[in-house]
Amino acid sequence: ENVLTQSPGTLSLSPGERATLSCRASQSVSSSSLAWYQQKPGQAPRLLIYGASNRATGIPDRFSGRGSGTDFTLTVSRLEPEDFAVYYCQQYGSSPLTFGGGTIIEIK
Amino acid sequence: QVQLMQSGAEVKKPGSPLKVSCKASGGTFGTFRNYAISWVRQAPGQGLEWMGGIIPMFGTTNYAQKFQGRVTINADESTSTVYIELSSLRSEDTAVYYCARAGGYHYLNSLDYWGQGTLVTVSS
Numbered sequence: 059e060n061v062l063t064q065s066p067g068t069l070s071l072s073p074g075e076r077a078t079l080s081c082r083a084s085q086s087v088s089s090s091s092l093a094w095y096q097q098k099p100g101q102a103p104r105l106l107i108y109g110a111s112n113r114a115t116g117i118p119d120r121f122s123g124r125g126s127g128t129d130f131t132l133t134v135s136r137l138e139p140e141d142f143a144v145y146y147c148q149q150y151g152s153s154p155l156t157f158g159g160g161t162i163i164e165i166k
Numbered sequence: 167q168v169q170l171m172q173s174g175a176e177v178k179k180p181g182s183p184l185k186v187s188c189k190a191s192g193g194t195f196g197t198f199r200n201y202a203i204s205w206v207r208q209a210p211g212q213g214l215e216w217m218g219g220i221i222p223m224f225g226t227t228n229y230a231q232k233f234q235g236r237v238t239i240n241a242d243e244s245t246s247t248v249y250i251e252l253s254s255l256r257s258e259d260t261a262v263y264y265c266a267r268a269g270g271y272h273y274l275n276s277l278d279y280w281g282q283g284t285l286v287t288v289s290s
Contacts, residue, residue: 105276
């Protein structure tokens with residue numbers, strides 16, 4: 059299976075700062091089939107990015123994704139208070155679908 | 167607006183079976199069969215784990231190897247409901263179970279709509 063490793067585990071930042079999250083795959087992700095999700099406590103995950111760089115419906119443009127092959131990045135250009143949460147990457151290019159271990163963005 | 171409504175929380179004994187439902191509503195007529203559904207679970211304080219998926223259009227399923235032989239996913243088109251069954255529960259199966267709709271007919275897709283989650287506690 060394609061193992062996804064996210065880094066860092068935790069990001070401590072202030073509102074207004076830029077967040078850069080990394081997701082590295084153990085095998086190339088076919089057709090850039092990589093998604094990013096945001097999850098807040100007690101809630102289901104929410105799709106942010108699919109196809110490595112496409113924002114899902116209703117997602118603000120401060121969220122952007124890029125990458126291909128084995129290296130992917132999610133950037134939040136200016137953190138808003140509601141952006142402090144856990145973020146997961148997921149590959150869907152091959153079965154089984156796999157998720158990274160998550161990155162927590164916490165308020166500094 | 168598409169909604170996925172899951173059945174309520176469960177407390178189960180080790181060794182017993184589990185069945186959780188996920189009813190889809192909203193969207194256009196015929197939407198249900200056009201989108202795959204996956205089941206993802208999350209143990210307390212842990213990350214997300216894909217268990218398997220179903221393509222309602224064809225009735226085909228695919229399961230993560232970890233759950234092979236213990237999990238069954240099926241769909242009832244007449245009620246737009248997908249079910250997951252997990253047998254021989256153990257304490258490690260304690261988790262929130264989510265259903266999620268794929269972005270297309272195949273389960274190899276991003277997951278754009280999620281159910282509210284069903285907390286399953288396995289305890290003697």
